Amino acid sequence: MSTAASRPTRVDELLDSRLMAKLDQLDVVSRKIFAGKLQGERRSKRRGMSVEFADYRHYVHGDDLRFVDWNIYARLDRLFLKLFLEEEDLSLLLGIDASASMDYGSPNKFVFCQRLAMALGYIGLANHNRVTLFTFGGEGLQRLSNLRGRRRTQEMGAWLLQRQPGGATGFDDAMRTIALSRQGKGVMVVLSDFLYKEGYEKGLRYVSGGGYDTFCLQVLSPEEVDPGNHGLSGDLRLTDMEDEDVAEVTVTPGLLKKYRENLNAYCGTLRDYCVRRDMTHATVDSGTDMDTLLLEYLRRRGLLK
Amino acid sequence: MTWLTPLAGLLLAAAVIPPLVLLYFLRLRRRPMPIASTLLWRQATEDLRANAPFQRLRFSILLLLQLLALALLAFAIAQPQVDAGSRRGGRTVILVDNSASMNATDGGEDRTRLQQAKRLARGRIERLFGGGIFGGDPGEVMVIAFSDRAEVRTPFTDSRSQLLAAIEGIQPTDGTTRLEEALALARAFTTNVDPDAKDRPVEQPAALELYSDGEIADLSEQVLRGGESLEYTVVGDPETANVAIVGVAADRPYDRPGTVQVFVSVANFGPEPAEVDVQLAVDGVVRAITPKPVKLAAAGIDPTTSLYQPGREQVVFLPFEQARDALVEVSLLHQDDFPVDDRANMVLPPARRLKVALVDPKGFFLREVLVGLEGVMIERLDILSADDFAKLVEEDRADEYDVVVLDDVVPKQMPKAARILSFGSAPPVEGLNEYGIKEHVLVRALRGDHPIFRFADLDDLYVSRMHTIAPGSDVQVLAEAAEGPLVVAVSRGALSLVHVTFNPLDTNGPFGRSLVNMVCNAVEFLGNTREAIASDGLRAGQAITARVPATADDLKITLPDGTSEPVTATDTSVSWGPVRSTGVYELSWTQPGESGRVRRRFAVNLLSDQESRVAARPEVKLGEDRVAGAKASDAVQTPLWPWALGACLALLMVEWWMYRERTG
Numbered sequence: 001m002s003t004a005a006s007r008p009t010r011v012d013e014l015l016d017s018r019l020m021a022k023l024d025q026l027d028v029v030s031r032k033i034f035a036g037k038l039q040g041e042r043r044s045k046r047r048g049m050s051v052e053f054a055d056y057r058h059y060v061h062g063d064d065l066r067f068v069d070w071n072i073y074a075r076l077d078r079l080f081l082k083l084f085l086e087e088e089d090l091s092l093l094l095g096i097d098a099s100a101s102m103d104y105g106s107p108n109k110f111v112f113c114q115r116l117a118m119a120l121g122y123i124g125l126a127n128h129n130r131v132t133l134f135t136f137g138g139e140g141l142q143r144l145s146n147l148r149g150r151r152r153t154q155e156m157g158a159w160l161l162q163r164q165p166g167g168a169t170g171f172d173d174a175m176r177t178i179a180l181s182r183q184g185k186g187v188m189v190v191l192s193d194f195l196y197k198e199g200y201e202k203g204l205r206y207v208s209g210g211g212y213d214t215f216c217l218q219v220l221s222p223e224e225v226d227p228g229n230h231g232l233s234g235d236l237r238l239t240d241m242e243d244e245d246v247a248e249v250t251v252t253p254g255l256l257k258k259y260r261e262n263l264n265a266y267c268g269t270l271r272d273y274c275v276r277r278d279m280t281h282a283t284v285d286s287g288t289d290m291d292t293l294l295l296e297y298l299r300r301r302g303l304l305k
Numbered sequence: 306m307t308w309l310t311p312l313a314g315l316l317l318a319a320a321v322i323p324p325l326v327l328l329y330f331l332r333l334r335r336r337p338m339p340i341a342s343t344l345l346w347r348q349a350t351e352d353l354r355a356n357a358p359f360q361r362l363r364f365s366i367l368l369l370l371q372l373l374a375l376a377l378l379a380f381a382i383a384q385p386q387v388d389a390g391s392r393r394g395g396r397t398v399i400l401v402d403n404s405a406s407m408n409a410t411d412g413g414e415d416r417t418r419l420q421q422a423k424r425l426a427r428g429r430i431e432r433l434f435g436g437g438i439f440g441g442d443p444g445e446v447m448v449i450a451f452s453d454r455a456e457v458r459t460p461f462t463d464s465r466s467q468l469l470a471a472i473e474g475i476q477p478t479d480g481t482t483r484l485e486e487a488l489a490l491a492r493a494f495t496t497n498v499d500p501d502a503k504d505r506p507v508e509q510p511a512a513l514e515l516y517s518d519g520e521i522a523d524l525s526e527q528v529l530r531g532g533e534s535l536e537y538t539v540v541g542d543p544e545t546a547n548v549a550i551v552g553v554a555a556d557r558p559y560d561r562p563g564t565v566q567v568f569v570s571v572a573n574f575g576p577e578p579a580e581v582d583v584q585l586a587v588d589g590v591v592r593a594i595t596p597k598p599v600k601l602a603a604a605g606i607d608p609t610t611s612l613y614q615p616g617r618e619q620v621v622f623l624p625f626e627q628a629r630d631a632l633v634e635v636s637l638l639h640q641d642d643f644p645v646d647d648r649a650n651m652v653l654p655p656a657r658r659l660k661v662a663l664v665d666p667k668g669f670f671l672r673e674v675l676v677g678l679e680g681v682m683i684e685r686l687d688i689l690s691a692d693d694f695a696k697l698v699e700e701d702r703a704d705e706y707d708v709v710v711l712d713d714v715v716p717k718q719m720p721k722a723a724r725i726l727s728f729g730s731a732p733p734v735e736g737l738n739e740y741g742i743k744e745h746v747l748v749r750a751l752r753g754d755h756p757i758f759r760f761a762d763l764d765d766l767y768v769s770r771m772h773t774i775a776p777g778s779d780v781q782v783l784a785e786a787a788e789g790p791l792v793v794a795v796s797r798g799a800l801s802l803v804h805v806t807f808n809p810l811d812t813n814g815p816f817g818r819s820l821v822n823m824v825c826n827a828v829e830f831l832g833n834t835r836e837a838i839a840s841d842g843l844r845a846g847q848a849i850t851a852r853v854p855a856t857a858d859d860l861k862i863t864l865p866d867g868t869s870e871p872v873t874a875t876d877t878s879v880s881w882g883p884v885r886s887t888g889v890y891e892l893s894w895t896q897p898g899e900s901g902r903v904r905r906r907f908a909v910n911l912l913s914d915q916e917s918r919v920a921a922r923p924e925v926k927l928g929e930d931r932v933a934g935a936k937a938s939d940a941v942q943t944p945l946w947p948w949a950l951g952a953c954l955a956l957l958m959v960e961w962w963m964y965r966e967r968t969g
Binding site for chain 2: 101102104105109193195197221224232234235236237238239240241242245246247248249250252253255258259262263266
């Protein structure tokens with residue numbers, strides 16, 4: 001479990017230059033191609049001004065004569081218009097669970113999420129994507145919207161450093177607000193442990209379907225993945241960090257086995273739910289090395305390329 | 306099994322076991338730990354379903370082990386011991402019998418009963434005071450040792466070391482057993498002496514604990530008072546048989562004073578008939594052994610009298626020549642558990658006849674009687690006039706005669722040292738105040754046990770005229786008529802006097818044998834000629850008294866064990882005692898004109914039916930209270946608490962291991 005003292009206080013603690021250099025080669029992948037507002041480096045479904053050819057169509061009155069394919073006209077004596085794929089910017093939403101339950105584990109889940117969000121946000125900024133960060137938890141929904149370009153990196157880092165975990169999740173409300181205030185389409189990455197007593201289904205339903213290519217990264221601490229080897233033993237009075245709920249357990253091999261079964265079932269249910277709604281789910285251990293996670297694991301899972 | 310500190314164990318169990326069970330109920334012992342979410346844990350364990358503070362106590366092997374461990378701990382603290390009857394608190398009087406029968410060697414492991422009794426009593430003290438900080442109040446304990454007399458070894462105290470020392474210091478004696486004095490002492494210490502509340506004791510009456518073989522002479526005369534309790538611990542074996550010498554005597558026949566004849570009474574106190582050889586030794590040299598073993602019947606209850614009757618036989622040895630003084634020892638040639646009564650000693654003074662002076666004989670009677678004794682008991686009889694006697698007194702030579710007989714003579718001055726038999730008018734001795742004459746007197750009362758009335762009952766004596774005297778308080782009246790004393794005995798330092806208040810010629814005495822016998826006995830008694838015929842000596846508990854010359858110096862008494870103690874003489878008599886053990890005591894002194902020390906020996910024998918009956922009584926009966934004895938056990942009180950504690954530790958280790966297995 002991490003304390004405030006061990007939290008990063010500077011931006012370069014969230015993302016060091018060495019990793020930054022490696023991230024320069026990466027980009028956020030959207031399995032869907034979304035329409036952006038600004039011309040970006042991304043193919044859009046909307047035909048546009050890019051150099052990448054898409055199709056032809058018949059000329060109609062009023063079309064820009066600059067896009068008439070004069071070679072076709074010479075051969076066929078009919079006016080065809082060249083259609084190009086327009087390259088658009090990508091909207092990248094990074095949501096971080098800042099509830100009390102995230103302030104747990106060694107390494108701390110929240111700090112891990114801060115770092116991951118910083119890395120993903122940097123990738124987005126470096127690729128001229130429109131990056132929006134938001135946190136949900138005790139402070140309610142906090143948002144930093146529409147960052148573009150590398151120069152916003154420091155601003156993004158400072159904002160992340162200001163966030164403090166605490167309170168209840170408020171996942172449903174946060175997702176609802178995000179969904180309602182949606183501007184365009186994009187990639188949404190939700191970093192959370194998804195251990196919500198009220199359930200995650202309702203919240204995820206808001207952001208499924210429509211506008212977002214959603215990635216649910218379920219961050220769990222090593223204590224949660226394998227409590228038997230991380231200090232949970234004997235007769236314990238477990239107190240829930242969010243709602244003070246008390247559970248008294250006597251840790252036995254049988255109980256640990258049962259816990260692991262339950263955890264696997266829970267994660268499996270979440271994964272199934274995500275798959276059914278065309279979302280991507282991945283479980284991440286907060287003890288995972290950031291390089292490995294970004295350069296290998298998330299690339300494999302299709303979030304980065 | 307007994308418990309030294311049952312209360313402490315119970316308190317511990319009551320204090321610890323319910324809270325442990327309660328802890329299992331309340332589950333208060335859990336380590337608090339914050340966790341991100343209890344969501345999965347709630348699902349994982351059925352524990353989590355029950356949120357109530359109390360829940361059904363499920364079977365838990367850990368709880369069972371812990372309960373067992375605690376129970377063992379409580380068991381250990383209660384300090385269980387195998388065997389013992391332990392009462393605690395209050396006042397306890399430990400009565401240890403140290404009489405002769407307690408010297409019997411059937412106490413196991415070659416120990417005497419007294420050693421066994423002392424060990425048991427020490428064990429009792431250890432039990433009372435054992436238990437350390439968990440032990441309750443042991444109360445106060447008093448230790449009394451008793452035989453024929455009782456001795457407070459320590460008054461009521463709560464000092465364990467003092468009590469142990471008091472018990473350790475109890476010495477064996479060869480005395481008889483009497484409980485009365487011990488009970489009186491114990492009661493004296495527990496009874497209130499406050500005159501305003503004399504009808505109630507200070508505190509609860511003491512609990513009496515008797516360590517004895519139960520052979521107590523005056524048991525039937527004692528009763529337990531209200532509130533008193535008696536615990537009787539039997540020491541010794543109820544099956545112990547014993548053959549004993551219960552009586553000895555030696556006599557020099559009148560006609561042959563140079564010879565000695567010895568008589569022995571032997572008794573069998575065992576349930577089986579016995580045969581035993583009796584040996585006679587003189588000055589350490591064996592003189593005779595019974596030609597064939599003396600056959601003794603078994604002891605048993607006499608059907609006619611319903612009284613216990615040992616098998617008895619008399620042994621008479623043939624007379625043997627022994628003119629000089631001698632130490633005669635009679636012994637039984639066999640081995641039993643009680644050797645004290647297998648031996649008896651007699652001190653045989655040299656054959657001696659008396660020098661007797663008869664002063665101013667008035668009639669034929671005394672002269673004829675004394676002349677008749679001449680050559681038999683009397684070596685020389687001098688007839689003196691009153692003037693001769695006065696001169697003798699003046700020259701202080703009256704002591705030259707063994708006995709002086711005054712026939713109605715009132716000397717002006719009495720000698721300082723003499724043995725005088727006087728008739729008629731009272732001689733001028735303090736305590737004999739003559740005040741008149743009475744006539745026609747008959748004997749009303751007589752001290753029949755006194756030696757001078759041996760074969761002289763005086764029943765038929767008629768006295769026509771007597772001198773009445775008012776005897777002083779220290780004058781012993783031996784025979785009495787309604788009108789006043791007839792025969793009195795007085796002792797004034799070295800002067801011994803037997804005074805007969807009538808003249809023999811004023812009676813019908815000369816016509817019977819009683820008066821003649823009385824005169825002979827009186828001369829014999831005064832002249833100590835009876836000493837010439839050895840008696841069976843003294844008993845343990847009695848005092849040695851002897852007359853020594855006024856010039857005797859450096860008096861010393863040598864005990865049977867060889868040690869000697871100085872003694873001092875008062876006037877011409879020596880008293881030392883009471884003697885505690887049997888054997889031969891020797892009184893010796895130096896005297897001008899004597900080369901070497903003058904020695905005189907005294908034999909102390911047991912000769913007691915009561916003490917020789919050594920079979921331990923399984924119960925004692927005080928008045929109507931029968932007290933069954935607890936059998937003395939040689940088994941050491943084995944404390945069980947170390948085992949319980951060890952088992953407790955082992956259980957805790959198992960519990961720890963299981964806990965590790967379950968949580969690891």
